[in-house]
Amino acid sequence: MRTEKEKMLAGEPYQACDPVLSQDRKRAKKACQQINQHDTDDLAGREALLAVLIRFDGKFWIEPPLYVDYGYNIQIGDNFYANHGLTILDGAPVIIGKNVFIAPNVVIATAGHPLDKTRRATGEEYVKPITIGDDVWLGAHVTLCPGVTLGNNVVVGAGSVVVHDLPDNSVCVGTPARPVKSLA
Template sequence: MRSEKEKMLAGELYCPEDEELVKERNSVRNLIFELNHTRPAEKELREEILKQLIVAKGSFHIEVPFNCDYGYNIEVGENFYANYGCIILDVNKVSIGKNVLLAPNVQIYTASHPVDPEERLTGKEFAKPISIGDNTWIGGGTIICPGVRIGNNVTIGAGSVVTKDIPDNSVAVGNPCRVKRMI
């Protein structure tokens, strides 16, 4: 029988109140609390905490406040930068390429709930992975929904709600986010 964590990572319905998952989230919440309460001069401490949370392929910087669910599902490439107020609900894999910039208050949500009310009332949820390609800039206040793939060399305009995949070399904006032009 598969664990609830295995179901979660496979994108299947799972119970978020599973003992193992609750323990992992609580551990991360403590790290996030420490991170978000560091003083500006405590740069080394912030970096140490972030390295415990996130899988990084090189140098990266995340401004506080920052929030995530598990941390270990977030992988960032070289030269990644997230501005203030970033939220990543990493119930499933979030893969972010190199040279990616997130403006303030970007929200990345892998988590979702069943549409059917009876199924939703069981308390089970599911998640879909998100991928953001290299050399991409996500404008302030953007929301990226579960299962979305954003290509390489993309600019997403501020305030966008990304509900569908965005192709390489494009500028996309709006709610819902749509490609406005190719680069």
């Protein structure tokens, strides 16, 4: 029989209250707490704490506070910047390209719950991966929902909710976010 963590990592419905997953989230919360309270003058120490939690492929800067569910499902490309209040629910992979800039209070959520009230009441969750291409800018208070892919050179306007994939070279706004301008 598969463990709940194996189910989650395979993208199958799982129980988030599983003791192993709960322990993984607790570890990530403690790491975020350390990062968020770390001395702002100790840049090397702060970067080292972040690199234990998240995989980075180059230089990065994340303003505190940062919140993640697990950390181990997040991969971030070179030249990454996130402003205050980034939340990443990473039950599924979150792949972020290079030259990505994130404004304050952005939510990247791979996790969701069933529409069926009986299944939802049991604590069942599902996850779908999120991919963010290169040269993307997410405005303040943007929410990325489970399973979306943002192409390269995409700008998502402040307050937008992304529920569908967004094409390369586009400015996208609204709820749900949709392309309103081409950057090609």
